[in-house]
Amino acid sequence: MEERIFKVTDQGNTKIKPLEGTYEIAYKYKNEEEAKVAEGAVNRGEAIALAGKFPDVDASKEFEYYALKVTPTGPKGWDAYASKTKVVPALPPKEGEKEEEVKLPFKGDTPTKEDLIKGMKERKVAKYDELKKKYPTKLEEAKS
């Protein structure tokens, strides 16, 4: 069963619930290159993995760190947060230990009121256009 392996938050530690994207987990052992050990989808601000567990660590090697990389992709063109890789010089958390999280940085500057109003109007037009494709005005209505 797929479960949350770590959560994705903003700088204020609020889970970014609308966020969609992808994640990668990489492990680094001493005298080896960093290697990707897992990847998956970020959905509703949560990285999802089978059983919600980090991949097993090779106990025969000296573990240096794990890295969590999150790449936002949306939804619907939403582009507020930047990708981030978090490197933790410790063994990955086991079941029952403190949950891992990745805090994504906001990409832009503090928006102005004018920017926000403009953005609101543009989104309204986008919503209207999308809905109008599904609910076109009928010919007889257009004439009246």
Next chain:
Amino acid sequence: MNIDKKFRREAPTETRQSLGVYFDREDKHLAYLDQNRDEHVIAEKEGTVNLEVGTDAGSSLVKTSTTYNFGGVEYDTYRLRSWAFFNTANTVQIAELGYIYISNGDMFIIKNSSNIEAVDFNGVVGGYTNTPITPGALVDDATDVARKVDTMYLNQDNTVGSFPQNYNFMYIVGYDAAAFECDVYIDVEFIVEKGETVEFVVS
């Protein structure tokens, strides 16, 4: 806008959830007929509610005196009211209300007492209809007969452009296969974690 229509005293009893806005001319209070409580509820003790007129609607946001404590976490409560009038028939109706900024954390709408009013002059019952904003709410068209709309709701969208999730853009959205019109009275309450800054900018 037909003021008499907006401020008429009688509210319908078509459904248990039905809620009508009226204006008490004696004590100048904006009030509601709450079918669930079967009594008139004065909504604003302080008197006038100033709805700031924006592009598509007039809106007001106030902080209420109610706080919630859930599992040790305290929440403040805010009340958003907006009036929008879709007077031109269309298959898609969208009104921008404004945006609500929350300094940190999410906003959760915990109460929705919004109403849709429609004309039913040529309908079986006649008069006006008042139904909650919901899929299947009653709207009207040029026939002056109220009918069900496919969907109508208050849209809270914090995924706009490149703005962080702290900005919640509020829209009224409705759509149907056939063109429709109606009046919409939004009245919702939402919570944020106690002490967070809340700003509302009418669009």
